[in-house]
Amino acid sequence: MTGPGPLLVGTAGKPVELTVSPSGGGDPRHAVVVPVDDEEPLRYHAWVADRRAYVHERSGGRLGYLHVPDMQAPGWAQIHRDLRVEVAREGLVVDVRENRGGHTSQLVVEKLARRVVGWDLPRGSRPFSYPQDAPRGPVVAVANEFSGSDGDIVNAAIRALGIGPVVGTRTWGGVIGIDSRYHLVDGTLVTQPKYAFWTEGEEWGVENHGVDPDVEVVMTPDDYAAGRDPQLDEAVRIALAALAENPAKSAPPLPWAAVRPGIPPRRATRRDSIPCVPITAPEEAGPMAGEARSDCLFCKIVAGEVPATVVRETETTLAFRDINPQAPTHVLIIPKVHHPDAASLAAAEPQIAADVLREAQEVATEEKAESYRIVFNTGAGAGQTVFHAHAHVLGGRGLQWPPG
Numbered sequence: 001m002t003g004p005g006p007l008l009v010g011t012a013g014k015p016v017e018l019t020v021s022p023s024g025g026g027d028p029r030h031a032v033v034v035p036v037d038d039e040e041p042l043r044y045h046a047w048v049a050d051r052r053a054y055v056h057e058r059s060g061g062r063l064g065y066l067h068v069p070d071m072q073a074p075g076w077a078q079i080h081r082d083l084r085v086e087v088a089r090e091g092l093v094v095d096v097r098e099n100r101g102g103h104t105s106q107l108v109v110e111k112l113a114r115r116v117v118g119w120d121l122p123r124g125s126r127p128f129s130y131p132q133d134a135p136r137g138p139v140v141a142v143a144n145e146f147s148g149s150d151g152d153i154v155n156a157a158i159r160a161l162g163i164g165p166v167v168g169t170r171t172w173g174g175v176i177g178i179d180s181r182y183h184l185v186d187g188t189l190v191t192q193p194k195y196a197f198w199t200e201g202e203e204w205g206v207e208n209h210g211v212d213p214d215v216e217v218v219m220t221p222d223d224y225a226a227g228r229d230p231q232l233d234e235a236v237r238i239a240l241a242a243l244a245e246n247p248a249k250s251a252p253p254l255p256w257a258a259v260r261p262g263i264p265p266r267r268a269t270r271r272d273s274i275p276c277v278p279i280t281a282p283e284e285a286g287p288m289a290g291e292a293r294s295d296c297l298f299c300k301i302v303a304g305e306v307p308a309t310v311v312r313e314t315e316t317t318l319a320f321r322d323i324n325p326q327a328p329t330h331v332l333i334i335p336k337v338h339h340p341d342a343a344s345l346a347a348a349e350p351q352i353a354a355d356v357l358r359e360a361q362e363v364a365t366e367e368k369a370e371s372y373r374i375v376f377n378t379g380a381g382a383g384q385t386v387f388h389a390h391a392h393v394l395g396g397r398g399l400q401w402p403p404g
């Protein structure tokens with residue numbers, strides 16, 4: 001069995017018609033494809049996508065994953081395909097296994113060493129860290145015996161700068177550089193060892209030895225064969241443990257409520273319990289129905305005037321994702337009727353307050369949050385910024401006690 005390979009020899013870059021017979025019988029189909037002359041890039045990108053999915057799955061989406069294949073233009077391009085999305089997660093696994101070196105490691109460590117010291121909170125969009133593309137939490141590097149040259153150096157630099165631990169095996173060990181300055185008369189390139197390398201911590205020791213990992217994890221032939229990746233497993237474990245100690249940085253809530261108090265709670269009257277929008281059809285609705293609070297953001301979400309990612313809805317409540325999540329699961333549950341805070345909701349509509357709580361539990365179950373927190377910020381002093389009662393459901397990460 002040779003497969004279709006021999007028939008495709010010499011066809012790279014040219015349209016080729018395939019005749020495909022369905023395995024279950026029936027009429028053959030015809031398809032035109034353009035074969036590639038090298039499948040390595042396809043296999044490489046599939047491998048990266050697979051490693052990334054693995055890290056996301058094992059960390060419940062909390063850790064990002066970047067692979068840096070070399071320290072030249074292709075490797076620099078590769079990390080930028082994913083950088084913005086992956087560093088926005090709580091922590092980061094930087095995989096420099098098989099890194100074939102070059103000269104861009106200083107640019108790579110410059111990104112990894114960035115420290116978030118501020119936030120830019122645009123209207124209607126997620127907050128951006130300052131500086132951008134900076135890790136919010138722990139960084140763990142993964143290296144192996146094929147991380148060489150500038151791929152050795154990057155690990156020495158990650159350690160010397162205290163960016164994070166290196167997991168895996170001792171790196172390749174070749175950092176005396178060459179250049180391409182001399183050619184023989186027949187054009188042959190000859191190179192000589194020319195650039196010696198010294199780093200804090202390793203000193204001259206990387207040449208002929210490599211960088212020793214902080215945590216040695218060897219990948220056995222058995223692991224390869226079984227599709228296991230104990231090096232990534234260990235990197236994920238270390239990053240999650242670091243997060244449990246020190247939560248990732250996240251944007252602060254907007255401070256306006258502190259300087260501009262919300263509307264003071266009113267006496268609970270029937271008017272307060274008027275739905276923000278008619279729950280019944282307008283012709284059946286009573287005279288007061290349809291009075292949305294035009295100044296209330298969450299009334300507008302109930303009315304569909306402001307978009308939201310709704311995850312559950314009942315006759316009396318609406319649950320949607322927080323626009324500025326403080327945890328992997330961050331869902332808000334609001335009553336459809338307007339009450340400025342949980343206290344006035346509970347006083348005026350205990351049944352609906354109970355509905356909100358029940359929905360909060362439902363959301364936690366649906367989101368598979370093992371432990372979670374249900375929070376009602378009440379009053380500006382407690383961080384309430386939207387004065388329409390709401391419960392926060394926070395989960396998917398360790399939550400510190402007492403809260404800030």
Ligand code: AMP
Nearest residue numbers: 253308321322323324377383384385386
């Ligand atoms: P609190 O600080 O308890 O009043 O919570 C208000 C929450 O509403 C904050 O966590 C905000 O991130 C969130 N929030 C503000 N605007 C929106 C919006 N348009 N969609 C979803 N959540 C929002």
Ligand code: ZN
Nearest residue numbers: 296299338388
């Ligand atoms: Zn409202």
